[in-house]
Amino acid sequence: MADEKFPTKIEETLEGTVLFNVPFPEGDDLSSLKDMAPIIIKQPYSIEYIHSYGQDSPFFAGLANRRFLVTREPDTGYTYGTPRGHDMYTGKETEWVEIPCEGVMHAFTVCHFGSEEFLPECPYILAQVEFEGVDTLFLARVVGLDPAEASEDWIGMKLKGRFRRWSKFKPTDVYFYPAE
Amino acid sequence: MRTVYAVSGGVSKFAKSRPDKTFPALVKEAYDYAIADLGLEHPQFWELVDGTVASYFSDHFARQLMAAIMIQDYLGMCPKPSHRVEGGGATGGICFQEGWKAIASGYMDICLCYGFEMMSHVQTWKGNEFIALASDVSFDYPVGGFYSGYYAMMVTRHMKEFGTTVEQMAHVSVKNHMNAYYNPYAQKRRKLTIADVRAAPMVAWPLTRLDICVMSDGAACTILCSEEGLTKLEKASGKRIPRVKVSGIGRGTDAMRMADRPHQSYDDFLKYNLLPHEDTPETRQYYKDLWERGFRYPGVHSFRAGRMGSKEAYKNAGIHDPLHEIDFVELHDAYTSSEIQTYEDMGLCRYGEGGHFAASGKAFLPGIDYGLDLPEKPVCPVNPSGGLIACGHPVGATGLMQAVFALWQLQHTIEKHFGTPELQVPNAKRGAIHSHAGTGTYVTVSILEREE
Known part of the structure; x- marks a missing residue:
């Protein structure tokens, strides 16, 4: 019972993927379909996540206020350069401690290629930074060095941290540069 | 069991x-x-x-x-x-x-x-982004998430601590690409030189495109x-x-964030991480000297998960001296540098000796001309198939691919499956396969043995 209220034909559109004139055998012999080249289409996909920093949130609040926070197990003193809410040895909750934002380059690389999000920033320097009296490291960007002059001699270099004035609430709100 | x-x-x-x-x-x-x-x-x-x-x-x-x-x-x-x-x-x-x-x-x-x-x-750059989501999305990924970058940081530390060179790393690339030349399943079958590896486009210093596996x-x-x-x-x-038979399995883990890897004491290393064959006065002294020079374990240069997986698998399979009791290893060489790091974790050499081991010839196959001047004879070929670097790394398939190639080695059927015999390890009786995640977060080691 088709009528104008319930049409029996969907309107044709040019949105999305449109493939015209795909070769197809005429007649009843379908055996040549086994030799057909694959049809490849694009399937867009994007999403914005609502990400909570949870118990690590004070670290980012610290960066926004130009203060560099680490966490420490209160009894053993084991100190994490990248904050953890609980200590991996005792299982106890850690405390927030502020330290001077200066350290030493423990390991590094210069990325000449990367993930899509960071391609426009290549080449960029990634480093693991160590801090006096802190047991673990912190991953950060380093600026102020010539990426073309990468050398293992950079390891051990003293670094100073600098905070972004306009915080983006990412770990890159702090970055480092050579202290000397 | x-x-x-x-x-x-x-x-x-x-x-x-x-x-x-x-x-x-x-x-x-x-x-x-x-x-x-x-x-x-x-x-x-x-x-x-x-x-x-x-x-x-x-x-x-x-x-x-x-x-x-x-x-x-x-x-x-x-x-x-x-x-x-x-x-x-x-x-x-x-x-x-x-x-x-x-x-x-x-x-x-x-x-x-x-x-x-x-x-x-x-596309490759989006793939790099997906892979980098396997790092902490609060603290690692936003800084410039890129796995090749993470591994490059590890190797700069390895170079600094142990004197490992880019040429030693390139030996791994030449070996694995040359092995893959005889493997019809492999994605990249190429005869390379050390100079080729170093001249390839730089991806994450010091790793070039030929130091890194492909997607x-x-x-x-x-x-x-x-x-x-x-x-x-x-x-x-x-x-x-x-x-x-699968004579032993082992598995280890480590912290997700590379920055969180502990810097253990010498005594803890001896207690938890020393392999039985390393427990000699000479090797204890070797490690003691490393610690006195500032070495800390595992740091960012070593994979404690790989060491613990190896230790457990060797114990279960009754292996005491892995270099001489295992006939070949298929290990997770996502990077030339990580093959070198893994030699050490698996006890094929001591921590700090991986670079030298890579260029020694011990991990090469006999009977293949690599175009390299190798000072020592093959002892335990590593990645005779070509490994991830040359075979490719379709992640969920990779560890099983290693198992298949190891099985064919132990069945002595490489020629049947590859159509050519060059990659058959002579008289292979026992092999190890090693599968590795993240920056060393999960590592499995399994031992396969031929029963006559």
Whole structure:
């Protein structure tokens, strides 16, 4: 019972993927379909996540206020350069401690290629930074060095941290540069 | 625990892109090869197999949740039991070990392990982003998430602490690409020189494009069974199956964030991480000297998960001196540098000696001209197949691919499967496979042995 209220034909559109004139055998012999080249289409996909920093949130609040926070197990003193809410040895909750934002380059690389999000920033320097009296490291960007002059001699270099004035609430709100 | 045998396997052709097949059909390619090698057809095998374990890493790459059930369905394995495992780059190795557990525990007599990854669904730079999501998205990824960058940081520290050189790393690339030259399944079959490796485009200093594995489409599967399962398969096929048993498995873990890796004391290293064959006055003194020079374990230069997985697997398989008691190793060389790091974790040499070991010749195959001046003879060929660097790294398939190549080595059937004999390790009796995730978060080590 088709009528104008319930049409029996969907309107044709040019949105999305449109493939015209795909070769197809005429007649009843379908055996040549086994030799057909694959049809490849694009399937867009994007999403914005609502990400909570949870118990690590004070670290980012610290960066926004130009203060560099680490966490420490209160009894053993084991100190994490990248904050953890609980200590991996005792299982106890850690405390927030502020330290001077200066350290030493423990390991590094210069990325000449990367993930899509960071391609426009290549080449960029990634480093693991160590801090006096802190047991673990912190991953950060380093600026102020010539990426073309990468050398293992950079390891051990003293670094100073600098905070972004306009915080983006990412770990890159702090970055480092050579202290000397 | 019951004895577990590896009896057959199959590997799809690994390639940058396999648009000719969907992922279930790609796994079917590997599965059909594996059952054909047993002399069986699907209805016969289906009557015998008790269940399966599925392996793939990334729901992002697949853009298809519950992809594993689509494979189970396409292979015609429904309604038999199955589950999917996931553990980053070690997913395939974990899958193999879960299959082992199913057999060893008595839950199954015959288990099919299958895996795949279709990484060509996105462009390489988007793929790098997906992979980098396997790092902490609060603290690591936003800084410039890029796995090659993470591994490059590890090796700069290795270079600084131990004097490891880029030329030593390039030896690994030359070796693995040359081995793959004789492996028809491999994605990159190339004869290279040290100069070629260093002249390749820089990706993350000091790693060039030829120090790093590529993204791939591919699938692999392995069939494991008990003694009873072996009898059933032999009865169905009417032929004797070579005995290759899985004599030991081991697995270790470490902190997700590389920055969190502990800097243990010398005493803790001795207590927890020393391998039995390292427990000599000379090696204790060697490590003591390292600590006095500032070495800390595992730091960012070593994989404690790989050491613990090796330690457990060696204990279970009764291996004391891995370099001389294992005939070959298929290890997770996502980077030339990580092959060097893994030599040390697996005890093929001591921590700090990996670079020298790489260029020594000990990890090369006999009878192949690599165009290199190697001071020592082969002792324990590493990645005779070409490894990840040259075969490709379709993540969920990789650990199973290693198992298949190891099985063929121990069956002495490399020539049959590769069509050429160069990669057959002479008289191979015992091999190790090593599968590795993240920046060293999950590592599996499994030992396979030929029974005469």
